[in-house]
Amino acid sequence: MGDLLTIDDLSIRHAGRPLVSGVSLSVTAGERLGLIGESGSGKSLTALAAIGLLPEGMTASGSVRLAGREVIGAADRDVVGLRGTAVATIFQEPLTALDPLMRIGDQIAEVARRRARRDGRSLSRAGVAAEVTALMARVALPDPARLSRAYPHEMSGGQRQRAAIAMALACRPRLLIADEPTTALDVTTQAEVLKLLETLVREENMGLLFISHDLPVVGAAVDRVVVLRAGEMVEEGTVAEVFGRPRHPYTIGLVEAARAFDRAIGAAL
Numbered sequence: 650m651g652d653l654l655t656i657d658d659l660s661i662r663h664a665g666r667p668l669v670s671g672v673s674l675s676v677t678a679g680e681r682l683g684l685i686g687e688s689g690s691g692k693s694l695t696a697l698a699a700i701g702l703l704p705e706g707m708t709a710s711g712s713v714r715l716a717g718r719e720v721i722g723a724a725d726r727d728v729v730g731l732r733g734t735a736v737a738t739i740f741q742e743p744l745t746a747l748d749p750l751m752r753i754g755d756q757i758a759e760v761a762r763r764r765a766r767r768d769g770r771s772l773s774r775a776g777v778a779a780e781v782t783a784l785m786a787r788v789a790l791p792d793p794a795r796l797s798r799a800y801p802h803e804m805s806g807g808q809r810q811r812a813a814i815a816m817a818l819a820c821r822p823r824l825l826i827a828d829e830p831t832t833a834l835d836v837t838t839q840a841e842v843l844k845l846l847e848t849l850v851r852e853e854n855m856g857l858l859f860i861s862h863d864l865p866v867v868g869a870a871v872d873r874v875v876v877l878r879a880g881e882m883v884e885e886g887t888v889a890e891v892f893g894r895p896r897h898p899y900t901i902g903l904v905e906a907a908r909a910f911d912r913a914i915g916a917a918l
């Protein structure tokens with residue numbers, strides 16, 4: 650009841666090759682779910698299937714329900730309306746979401762205007778400006794009046810990711826899908842962006858599907874995790890269960906590798 654996203658027995662194939670097999674998960678309001686696994690394990694494809702944006706030539710079977718609507722087999726025009734309303738996405742590299750030739754404030758304003766139109770709300774020029782300032786403040790971008798006039802290349806990596814998050818929030822989504830959102834950031838900025846996501850999800854009662862190969866990052870960002878290996882689910886549970894008492898040999902290996910890394914860092918400091 651009330652799932653924002655329900656994936657049931659999802660399989661994805663390309664040129665006869667299975668890439669994802671039998672994945673099932675769900676995200677409800679206020680819930681933060683992590684999807685973890687090594688590179689190539691099918692995390693991003695699962696997320697793309699969730700928003701009906703699989704690459705050309707791939708076929709999906711099973712069921713993906715986004716805001717209660719079936720995505721697999723749906724006409725593109727039916728899914729387009731869900732993207733940017735029911736769900737918004739942020740990616741590892743914020744530059745992919747940002748137009749290099751447009752001031753950041755104008756980009757956030759465009760999303761806010763589009764969302765208002767879809768809701769049938771009329772937004773005056775002053776109303777749009779106020780919403781942009783509020784969104785920039787919400788993601789803790791400093792000096793919104795000045796920074797809203799900046800182009801993406803004039804901002805730091807952390808500021809760009811905050812701007813991309815502000816654009817996602819301008820959609821007023823019920824579900825946020827974040828695919829490796831902190832991987833390109835330095836460790837301090839990474840921690841700040843994770844904290845920001847945690848606060849936003851809690852305060853807006855959004856659902857979060859958080860994708861990462863980095864266990865400590867996932868542990869800090871979510872409540873429950875699903876572990877993928879070679880396109881298959883090998884384990885799921887709360888962070889405490891899966892990281893504290895991993896059962897599958899693959900997860901045991903992942904957790905042990907993360908611990909060994911921590912020990913090496915500790916020894917070096």
Ligand SMILES: Nc1ncnc2c1ncn2[C@@H]1O[C@H](COP(=O)(O)OP(=O)(O)OP(=O)(O)O)[C@@H](O)[C@H]1O
Nearest residue numbers: 663668686687688689690691692693694695704862
């Ligand atoms: N456009 C594509 N055409 C063919 N195969 C693809 C395509 N995109 C991904 N794959 C294959 O699908 C599998 C899953 O890829 P996916 O991008 O979901 O992995 P991932 O877990 O997100 O990895 P990473 O952490 O490196 O992003 C991989 O074997 C990959 O080679």
